[in-house]
Amino acid sequence: MALLTSEFAMKDLGPLCYFFGIAVTKHIDGLFLSQSTYAGEIIARAGMASCKPSTTPVDTKQKLVCLHMLALKRILHYVQGTLHYGLHLYPFPIEKLISYTDADSGGCPDTRRSTSGYCVFLGDNLISWSSKRQPTLSRSSAKAEYRGVANVVSESCWFRNLLLELHFPLSQATLVYCDNVARGQARVLHVPSRHQIAVVFTKGLPRVLFDDFQISLNVREPPASTEGV
Template sequence: MQSEFDALIRNKTWDLVPRPCDANLIRCMWIFKHKKNSDGSFERYKARLVGDGRSQVAGVDCDETFSPVVKPATIRTVLSIALSKSWPIHQLDVQNAFLHGDLHETVYMHQPLGFRDPNHPDYVCRLKKLLYGLKQAPRAWYQRFADYVATIGFHHSTSDHSLFIYRQSFDMAYILLYVDDIILITSTHALRKTIMSLLASEFAMKDLGPLSYFLGIAVSRHPSGIFLSQSTYASEIIERAGMTSCKPSATPVDTKQKLSTSSGTPYEDPSLYRSLAGALQYLTFTRPDISYAVQQVCLHMHAPRTEHMLALKRILRYVQGTLHFGLHLSPSSITQLISYTDADWGGCPDTRRSTSGYCVFLGDNLISWSSKRQPTLSRSSAEAEYRGVANVVSESCWIRNLLLELHFSIPHATLVYCDNVSAIYLSGNPVQHQRTKHIEMDIHFVREKVARGQARVLHVPSRHQIADIFTKGLPRILFDDFRTSLNVREPPASTAGE
């Protein structure tokens, strides 16, 4: 606590002033935590003074608060490029990142507990710089960082504002920013050292070496690429649920009908249900194999019932049996996008809405996927499938634009594999049917991309439709095959046990 307080004083974070009679005075508090290493082991104790943003008033002591964060698909895309080019991937640490932001509003705060000035005990802190916990802190830090890197030759991507791109002749560099977690990728080690030196001259920043831990994800290097794992996080979820000794399940969801909002009786602890379901959502960052199962239980977070909790526990039993599984990325061609899309027509027992799912590969690497209930009813299986085609074509167009900004354009059309013949026919032929005229926008969007050579919609037999894993429960053999196709496997021998 003392070192944190001393750092704030050195940084001239506030002035002590008499309390204005009409000021909105916010609280502050000390937050204590155990900082962990990438393997989950204890590193050190940490204390941080934070402002209580809940007591801030919009228009009085805060205005704009939105701050972008890098998209998961962007992270996987950039990592795939770095692997394919054998570029160094480093992680950076910024000490007290939010304190670097510029505060434009007038904010008054109580003096910190345990550090009240004995000469002026009734004075308050008028903040000169930002603190963690203030509503505008993330936005101010992002803006300060973005403004500075622009002065050294970077520009932010229009596809993802938390991706910063640098190119000078043959030198290239990317910065991925997720609040205060930073990945730096450069085409040469010399360029990395130059950029790191410039960043360190402006911020309290240091190079932590090759990427090994980012956003709670362990990153292991091996001869054939990198392995992304959240096994420590998964263990914590299972422990929180009290299921450390549970019997593993072979699949995360059964092959029966989807869950209904009225099945079973109300679950007695909805807060626990929501906490576990939300935690599992984050686990899908490296575990696309549980995306459909997690999407199903998340549909009932507003009013969970016993049947829903049983389904959630089955996911946890599956995770327990595949605890060390993760996502593999390997050096691969970055000149081809391949996607699979599927829809389960009218599968929701309550609304009869369909579930869409897709996955997108850059070369051999899975970079984007989705499992989502469609927002509107589909009157036929072709309509449901076509909405799915439109979704994945839209995602593929975004990825193509992202790659273009990264200076790696895709010369070929994106291959979109669908197992519905009618949907494929609609995508490439100027037909207009009475039953499909209400989805005309989706039809014209896909046809335009096909006509421009940006997409080709092709047929794939249902037995090889990988996207099935995102729309329905599957038998074990088929599920295992599709999971392997998604590059979700056990860690390579060289990283096992790390």
Template sequence: MTDLGPMSYFLGIAVTRTPSCLLFSQEKYAEEILERADAGPPFRDPTLYCSLAGALQYLTFTRPDIAYAVQQVCLFMHDPRESHYDALKRILHYVQGTIDHGLHLYPSASHRLITYTDADWGGCPDTRRSSSDYCCFLGDNLISWSSKRQHTLSKSSAEAEYRGVANVVFEACWYRNLLLELHCPLRLATIVYCNDVSATYLSGNPVQHQRTKHVEMDIHFVREKVALGEVRVLHVPSRYQFADIFTKGLPRELFLDFRSTLSVRPPPAMTAGV
């Protein structure tokens, strides 16, 4: 193997090292998407906008702040209409205005794994399936996030939320095992924050109710991890549920606050020579 030195570009992601952090950005890829959007007259080539919606999904690798908007556009682009094009153009306009933004990773003294999970109950108007969304922090750094439609229908919001809890617990267990193999075991339990009281209660309630039989496997999986001390499921108010940025449109101030919490920011100001 050849040592190519410090990583600077990998799989379309540019890596910039600064004295305070690592910056992961897809600015070049975003510029290519914007060029494709200007390639032809609006509304005359639906396939162009469908491909743009799909391409934008890859931009969420370093820009989870646009995950919800891209998810909604992709959801409806199977039958493109003018309103969908308008929504896509608004997303492209937002990407253009924040093209230099990327994911920052900072040195952190804490190595605790903390996760947030949310669900959009019955959010798909065609299938009424829910979407599960989560974000995982190792210390102060965002290391994983997802916005994905559930495979089965949920009969209640608690069921949809609990499936989301099970998904993020599975993800957390994978990271715990990975860190164990890297000889950096986590000593403290993983915290799972959920803003649904019923889903939080089910994670520690040993009584199996009849109305929860259809999510029995998820319930037993989460309860086992809770009993082993690997996971704690706690309630969090919606004001501090950062996974909401993946499931719904938010007021501007709250969106900017959550985006900053996810460490999606412009590059640090250059002060050399000042």
């Protein structure tokens, strides 16, 4: 037992600075999470270290799910111009989970499969997000949206259970906002497409709209003190 105790003892490694390729910087208002080093390595490996940046990762006339060479290059061009961007996290009371979900029905021109996208906020902090092609073909846009809702509700329930285990149970139901389409731990509500943040994970957007949603996700430039991280 003494051996097991020493072998599995938890150690205080000090302030978190780097974790799974994510650089963590503390600033006066909270934390700044960045993957600039990792993203830079990917761009260098692709031989695009000197490429010109693009303002958005996906063309409005191009389907996100169709990752041919042209689409992939545009994404890398966008990453090149936003290497210094990262996710901001701020201290907020742990009171509620809010989720947004969207689906690009039949968006893949090759398979006609849909893309689901969602983002989950704990308070005002983005804690989970996804953009993924649906594994099966949906016969209607409603079915594609329902599959997207099911994914984000499952993710939200996982977080609720995790918070419960950490002794931070949520008293409020999780709100799930969908722009196309129950009650208990989650309530599915309608949100106008103009305010559907998850659309950034499923479709190409004009720059102004893309920038608005990017800010809503708390993804932006670092505080002045973390430049160069």
